[in-house]
Amino acid sequence: MTTTKLDLSGLKCPLPALKTRKALKSVAPGHRLEVHCTDPLSVIDIPNLIRETGDKVEITERDEKRIVFLIEKA
16 A cells, blocks of 8 residues: 655645645555645545545644645545
8 A cells, every 4th residue: 555645734725625636636546645734724624525535534643733634545
């Protein structure tokens, strides 16, 4: 299983969700995308995006500076 990292630090809504959607297109099924964000709204936007795409997501890290999502491509 391959994990691709995507650093979206500093980007504001809606860019983290849009760039995550675009990056997921190049991830093979069964592989993962690790997304690093600093926008607090991404905790709403990215899980909503993943519900639409049917992939799996978990927040692996969340503090006042950043949020890390681990998305598994369905």
